[in-house]
Amino acid sequence: QAKAEGRNTYQIYNETMDAESRRRATVLASLRKAMDRGEFRLVYQPRMALADGRITGAEALLRWHSSELGEISPQVFIPLAEESGLILQIGEWVLGEALATLKRWRSHGLTETSVAVNVSVLQLLRSNLPDVLRNLIQDLGVPANRIELEVTESMVMQNAEQTTHVLNELRKLGITLAIDDFGTGYSSLVYLKRLPIDTLKIDKEFIGDLTRDPDDEAITATVITMGHSLGLNVIAEGVESEQQLSYLREQGCDEIQGFWLSPPLDAHRCLAFIRTWQPGAVAAIPAPY
Numbered sequence: 128q129a130k131a132e133g134r135n136t137y138q139i140y141n142e143t144m145d146a147e148s149r150r151r152a153t154v155l156a157s158l159r160k161a162m163d164r165g166e167f168r169l170v171y172q173p174r175m176a177l178a179d180g181r182i183t184g185a186e187a188l189l190r191w192h193s194s195e196l197g198e199i200s201p202q203v204f205i206p207l208a209e210e211s212g213l214i215l216q217i218g219e220w221v222l223g224e225a226l227a228t229l230k231r232w233r234s235h236g237l238t239e240t241s242v243a244v245n246v247s248v249l250q251l252l253r254s255n256l257p258d259v260l261r262n263l264i265q266d267l268g269v270p271a272n273r274i275e276l277e278v279t280e281s282m283v284m285q286n287a288e289q290t291t292h293v294l295n296e297l298r299k300l301g302i303t304l305a306i307d308d309f310g311t312g313y314s315s316l317v318y319l320k321r322l323p324i325d326t327l328k329i330d331k332e333f334i335g336d337l338t339r340d341p342d343d344e345a346i347t348a349t350v351i352t353m354g355h356s357l358g359l360n361v362i363a364e365g366v367e368s369e370q371q372l373s374y375l376r377e378q379g380c381d382e383i384q385g386f387w388l389s390p391p392l393d394a395h396r397c398l399a400f401i402r403t404w405q406p407g408a409v410a411a412i413p414a415p416y
C-alpha cells in the first residue's frame with residue numbers, strides 16, 4: 128500500500144521499518160502466494176480418552192512449506208494470516224481438506240473418529256462459516272457430530288457477544304465446539320456458562336510442569352473440576368510424559384493429546400496409527416501414588 132502512495136512515502140517507510148517488520152513483510156508476501164502454489168498441508172495429532180485408552184480423534188494442524196522461505200511455523204504465519212485477512216481463504220481450504228480426510232478415514236472403518244479443526248475468530252466474524260460447513264457436510268456426506276471446531280479462549284472471549292450467534296448456528300448443525308488454550312486468556316465465567324461449548328482444552332503451558340510445579344497442578348485440577356461441573360469435556364494438550372498422564376488421569380481429565388501419545392502425523396500415517404493402536408497398554412499405566 129505504501130508503494131501506491133508514491134516513491135517518497137515508500138522509501139521513508141522502508142527505512143524506518145525495523146528488521147522484524149521487514150521479516151514480517153517478506154513472510155506476508157510469500158504467504159499471499161502460498162495457496163495458489165499449493166504450499167499448505169495438514170498434519171493430524173491423535174487424542175486419547177483416559178478412561179479406556181481409546182483414540183477419540185485427531186486435531187488437524189496446518190503446515191506451510193514456502194518455496195522461498197522454507198518451513199514456517201504456524202505461530203509465525205497464522206497471526207499474519209489473521210491480520211491480513213488471508214485466514215478466511217486459508218481457513219476454508221483447511222476445513223475442506225480436514226473433512227475430506229475425515230471421509231477417507233471413515234471409508235477405512237474409523238467411524239468413531241472425530242476430526243478437530245482450529246478456526247480463527249475472524250472466520251466466525253467474517254465468513255459464512257455455518258453455510259460453508261453445511262455445504263461441506265452435505266457434499267462429503269460426513270456426520271457433523273464427528274467434527275469439532277477449536278477457537279482460542281482469548282479470541283472468543285474478547286468477541287463473545289459477536290460470536291455467540293455463529294457458535295449457536297454451528298452447534299445447531301451438530302458440530303461440537305472447543306475452547307483452545309484454556310487458561311491463557313481471561314474467561315468470563317458468565318460467558319463460559321452462556322456460550323454453546325462442549326470442550327475445554329487446557330493449554331500446554333500448564334501441562335509441561337505438572338508433577339513439578341504445584342501451582343500448575345492446582346490450576347489444572349481446578350480447570351478439570353470446573354469444566355466437569357459445567358458439563359464439559361476436558362482435554363489436556365502438550366502431554367509429553369507418563370507422569371503428566373498419570374496425574375491427569377488421577378484428576379479425572381477426560382482426554383489427552385501430546386507427544387507422549389504421538390506427534391502430528393500425515394493423514395495416512397495417522398490413519399495407520401489409529402488402526403493399530405492398542406488401548407490396553409495405556410489403561411495399565413498406574414496412578415503416581
Ligand code: C2E
Nearest residue numbers: 188189201202205221245246247307365366367385386387
Ligand atoms: P494449538 O491449536 O493449541 O495446537 C497445539 C500445538 O501444540 C501445535 O503446534 C502442536 O504441534 C503442538 N504440540 C502438540 N503436542 C505437543 C507436546 O507434547 N509438546 C509441545 N511442546 N507441543 C505440542 P503447531 O502445530 O505449531 O500450531 C500452533 C498453533 O497454530 C495452534 O495451537 C493453533 O492455534 C494454530 N494453528 C495451527 N493450525 C491452524 C489452522 O489450521 N487454523 C488456525 N486458525 N490456526 C491454526
Ligand code: MG
Nearest residue numbers: 186245277307
Ligand atoms: Mg488447537
Ligand code: MG
Nearest residue numbers: 307308330364
Ligand atoms: Mg491449544
Ligand code: MG
Nearest residue numbers: 307308330331
Ligand atoms: Mg497452545
